[in-house]
Amino acid sequence: MTTTDRPQPSVQAKEAQPGGLSPLRRMTSGLTARQPGGSGSTLLRHLVWVLVGAVIVYFVSYGIEPFRNYQFATVAAYLCVTVGLTMLTGLNGQLSLGHSAFMAVGAYTVALLQNEFSDRNILGNWTLLVSLPLGVLAAALAGALIGVCAARLRGPYLAGVTLAVALVVPAFTTYFSSVFNADQGLSVYVEPAPAALGPYFPPERWQAWIAILCAMITLLLVANLIRSRFGRSFKAVRDDEIAAKLSGIHVARTQILAFVVSAACAGIGGGVIAVITQNVSPSVFGLTLSLNLLLAIVLGGLGSMFGAVWGALLLVFLPYLTTQMTRDVELSPSLSRNLEGNLPLALFGLILIIMMLLAPTGIQGAFRKLGMIIRRRMSRPRRSEAN
């Protein structure tokens, strides 16, 4: 067997071909993952998912109204970040409270480049194809810098350093205020939707397309990374650092790689935010955002791509729903004075606590349990027959 010596019944059943594996399989075995019950290239599988998702998004975006499109665009932006963060924290075990800073790096890079383009009168939607990747690169560099410094740190010590990183953003923008315009931030020039889509095409839908496209690409790349040997070395280091080292995995390099990839994801998330809100300012990317991202990935389901999706959805829709719920409560002026604003937040906090107590493995974990229950129900008659 090419993978392990442990008995894996379904794999054995599939691999029991005369003569063992085909030469093609043997050659590509290092590149593709061996899933029990899975077959074919991971890349192809994920590409199919992405295309299906893209088609669904296209149709849905026509049927919903502009504000909903905007909300989905923000979900997509946060999704870029949560995907990287859940990989970093869930699969690699590094807790980072500073991803809002990497988002800021990506966002400000995109903002500065877009404004530079517009100043030189270089217009057109293609400029985003330059700004966004450069934003990713800048964030990746920042991630490499912090990652190298933090490679030896574990647990709360890493959390402390990343917390300090998150708090540094306003300091930078104030100190270099001639470039970053301090607290007021920069407005970002973004070309409106191409005229070919029609004169009444709502800009929110165009922004949603851009955002969701970026999210899909990020999802695709990270999902593939997780299934590759890099993903396996992430998990190995998380589970047992010494065993991983003994197996020949370079621990520091693995940690740094995970950090850089997640920072790059945060960079593209920040860049997308810059594009859809057309504005960047330091208070958007503060410690609160970092903590919210953490909330999102844990509530969604740590370590899973679907968990990242749930988390991003929660991050956008839970505050919206709690405010809508409390808005219709008509109160006298003296009561509403203190309750307004505070009531939805208290509700939000309460929901967080309850969700964590009821579903400790997050939403995706709850679905997984549901799936296992269904599977057990379905396989029960077969088992009793075998016995």
Place this chain on the structure above:
Amino acid sequence: MHRIAVRGIAIAACLALAVTTAACSDEAPSSGGGSTANVPGVTDTEITFGTHQPLTGPASAGYSKISPATKAYFDYVNAAGGVYGRKIKYLVEDDGYNPANTQTLVRKLVLEDKVFAILNGLGTPTHTGVLDFIKSQNVPDLFVASGSRSWNQPDKYPTTFGYQPDYTVEGKIMADYVKKTYPGQVVCHLGQDDDFGRDSLAGVERVFGASGVKEKQKYVTSMTTLAPQIGAFKTAGCQVIISGTIPGFTARGLGAAAQLGYKPQWVVSSVGADNLTLSGLLGANKGLLEGLISVGYLPIAVDESNPWIQLYKKINASNNGNAPFDNNIVYGMTVGYLTVQALLKAGKNLTREGLVKAIESGGFKNAAAGPYRFSKTDHSGIGGMQMGKISGGVQAAFGPVYETDDGDGAVKEYTEAATAPPSNGIPTDTAVK
């Protein structure tokens, strides 16, 4: 098998969520740019305004009382029949002073709640972020609650209007008063390290020149003490400190100075000089406020002799649950009053363009000390201020009203008499022809 089951459930749930959220939303708008017959936010019986305010969070102190006061004034007007038979509805959204929330909330107000106009959006960093969106949607953006100069750009943002005097105007008026009243003394400046402090200093330097201000210190709101800054002032021998500070830091400055046994003359911006707020912050040390000079543009809340204060107190008791009456409530109600004036001027046939034109026609007179400078080329707001002083624990205005611009114009006295409120408290402005 298990994986497929899980994936299947997850996808089904995803789709269900997407479809339900889509179904929950209202029907898609017509693909047109907006028909002229239907003005968003205006029906025969109702006008809807929206705002974003910091109702919670570290910046909520004081500011959270403004929107309830404005709402109370609107309720008062609604009880008397509204404006041309339309009642005013005021949707207040809490952004916690976080620009990310402001982005979402303003879009919600404009796209989902379909408000007629955005009114009194609070905060410089928060509101700056939504200017482009508001412009692209052609929504009137009235009376932004901040003293930044960004709201006065009629070419770039034709529907955005400021309200209070900007920080440079304030700095100039404070500096001019200091120059005349304390000639020859060493003048220094303390400012918040953002637009507020910077514009304030720019105004002061226009009067004194850059070298005329001996020591300039800055602070950020995340700091916990001003001791180093005040220590630097003491070392430099500053006798007058002009400050662009928020109340918390005015209090901290006074406390730090007392700690060092240092007694300069404080001249404080309208943002951070409210006696009631400062007394609350200083508690037992409120004796430190004695002699503090401030500058303001609205009647002071404790001035019982002012007819506007009497009117506001009455409305506060009847429509605002008798909230503790302070300058934030005066602010909120004056904004409400100005809005009703603008609506009346815009006429019964209310459109967004009509409202903008009505405001640009200018000539508004209400509780504010100085003239409203609204015109086609000036969207700034109130252009005059009056000095105030705290003596015997009471803050009172004194002296003439000064007016100036945020450029090189001199500081002049504004000699028009103050207006009195109408007897029923509802403006009687007539429509622009």
Place this chain on the structure above:
Amino acid sequence: MEFFILVTIDGISRGMIYAAFALALVLIWRAARVVNFAQGAMAVVTSYAAYKIADATDSYVLGFAVAVVFGLLLGAAVERGLMRFVGHANPLNDVIIALGLALFLTSVIGMIFGGEYQPANQPFDTKAMEAGGVSWMTHYDLFIWGTVAAVVVLLGLLFTRTAVGLRMRAAAFAPEVSRLLGVSVGRMLTLGWALAAAVGAVAGVLILPTESGLHPHAMDIAFASAFTGAVVGGLDSPVGSVVGGIMVGLVLSYVSGYIAPSVTPIAVLVVLLAVLLVRPGGIFSSVRARAV
């Protein structure tokens, strides 16, 4: 020179308060391996109680005592009523629950008392003492130093000289073995949380007169600084938390006074990285022979 003294004294006073806060974080970390992100909010709750009582009865001492008692009760309640039920599938669950609790507590305080700054008065005269014409420290600074030192000494004595302290340390270090030896691990855990919350309450009461006043969000920044101090000193070391807290206070004060107030976060990050690059477990971390 006067400026330097002023800045140093100020830095040490702030630092002592951060040290007290950091001590609370270290206590819970050692007992439960959890970073208590709700510490700031809990301190706000106890401080509101303290100052409201102090205002009503005109007695600072009574308010202080109320804060400590209320802190003990609150800490025990949080542990018994909430943290006990958190699934340990994932160490982050505690963090999320703590964040949710912090949000909830802050909003409830806002609902009851409103968002206005309430007065929080110092018990002493604000004028600084002079020595040789130079403004030295205030009485309040001395009070802060004394109180925090007393807390550290008392806790040290509790942990090293009393039977309860020994049981608490045993329960944290080796829970299974302690259970076998008759130590009620659950009760020790509750006691740990209670003590930590009480220490946090003391820190909260001390810091508020130097802030703008009582406000639901008054402790946010202090918490971040205290956490940094605890990390610098080493989360396993109470001495480390004190040293780390004072270091952070001094760095903040010097940078704010001599360079610019806006760059203080950068300075803190630099100090943090400098310390952790040399000693990844904080200054007072125990050396572990883990190199492979």
